[in-house]
Amino acid sequence: MELTQLSCEEFLSQLASKAPAPGGGGAAALVGAAGAALGNMVGSLTTGKKKYAAVEADIQALNARAEALRQRLEALVQADAEAFAPLAAAYGLPKETPEQQAQKAAVLAEALDGACAVPLDIMDACCEGIRLAADYAAKGSVLAVSDAGCAALFCKAALQAAGLDEKAARMLAEYVPLADEVYQSVASRLRV
Amino acid sequence: MELTQLSCEEFLSQLASKAPAPGGGGAAALVGAAGAALGNMVGSLTTGKKKYAAVEADIQALNARAEALRQRLEALVQADAEAFAPLAAAYGLPKETPEQQAQKAAVLAEALDGACAVPLDIMDACCEGIRLAADYAAKGSVLAVSDAGCAALFCKAALQAAGLDEKAARMLAEYVPLADEVYQSVASRLRV
Numbered sequence A, B: 001m002e003l004t005q006l007s008c009e010e011f012l013s014q015l016a017s018k019a020p021a022p023g024g025g026g027a028a029a030l031v032g033a034a035g036a037a038l039g040n041m042v043g044s045l046t047t048g049k050k051k052y053a054a055v056e057a058d059i060q061a062l063n064a065r066a067e068a069l070r071q072r073l074e075a076l077v078q079a080d081a082e083a084f085a086p087l088a089a090a091y092g093l094p095k096e097t098p099e100q101q102a103q104k105a106a107v108l109a110e111a112l113d114g115a116c117a118v119p120l121d122i123m124d125a126c127c128e129g130i131r132l133a134a135d136y137a138a139k140g141s142v143l144a145v146s147d148a149g150c151a152a153l154f155c156k157a158a159l160q161a162a163g164l165d166e167k168a169a170r171m172l173a174e175y176v177p178l179a180d181e182v183y184q185s186v187a188s189r190l191r192v
Helices: A008-016 A024-044 A050-091 A098-139 A142-163 A169-189 B008-016 B024-044 B050-082 B084-091 B098-139 B142-163 B169-190
Strands: none
Touching: A008 A024, A008 B008, A008 B024, A008 B050, A024 A050, A024 A098, A024 A142, A024 B008, A024 B024, A024 B142, A050 A098, A050 B008, A098 A142, A098 A169, A142 A169, A142 B024, A142 B142, B008 B024, B024 B050, B024 B098, B024 B142, B050 B084, B050 B098, B084 B098, B098 B142, B098 B169, B142 B169
16 A cells, blocks of 8 residues: 555654654655645636636646646655665675675665665655746735745755755755745735 | 545645645644654654663653644644635625624624634644754654654744744744754754
8 A cells, every 4th residue: 555545644643653654755755745736726726717817828737747746746755665675675685705795785785876866856846846836826826825835835844854864955055945935925925 | 524534645636626625724734743743753763762761751751742733733634624614604694784794794703713713723733843843853863863853844834834824923933943943953963
């Protein structure tokens, strides 16, 4: 059973436990998916409205990207959980002879590469979520603008959370300020 | 059926749609609950370890608070969805006579109070989540310190997201810097 097929309550209960998955990476992917979904909600509340006819094609294109992004992040919840099984297996390999030591080092290096690729992929997906939130805040219904702000906040938190597992200064440096900008513009429009 | 009993996939799919619930407030409560759960995970990975025997009682007390907080935030996902039904009903009341107008105004004011109480309660709960993340980062297993950082990030994003629905400058002013401090201390320890 895939982790995202668990009920929200069961997912959170497993997250709170010492079970190896879901962990911080899987939680980050889920929070990023919530950001993608909230952006998509802005689009769902905008499409088909006469007032926004001029941006209808743009909104539909954004909605398609948001839905694909949500599915990608849901898949990453599972990928994060599965990436650590080969790592655990590699740690358990024998290292008594020089041949065994060399083989263990090679297997371990490959498993580590695999395990590290997932957080980077989560970060990349969250950057797309922040770009989408910026577009939804600019073009979506003003009645749902606060949700575009929430979408930016969730994707930013997920980006930074995945970044705690992996050095990725470039993504953080570029996209955290963009998320802040979306949040600030929405907050100032709402005079919060 | 309560919203948190939906699978994660179904919850996110409804979030992405134009259905009135879940919306930004319910998503914020879920993200806050993920923060509470991640803090609790740090505690679950710390309790019972010989190396952390000196803080065992503290960790157990933190774990009890984190579990109660997660349940509180799960209940707030549902409360946010239910708070808008009386508001929709109040908007539908007739206002043809002066008596009807007065009654509608009174019912509307009460429904608005109820609807606004939930985001403030979500914000209050997220402040508790940030306090817990700070304690887990200070006292929990160093092997799980990145998860305490993630917990702070998620509770901060949920606090700010709920704050977009409601003016609450005091909570934002006090707890966003604390969440930032937890994140920075964790990030610097991990040299991200």
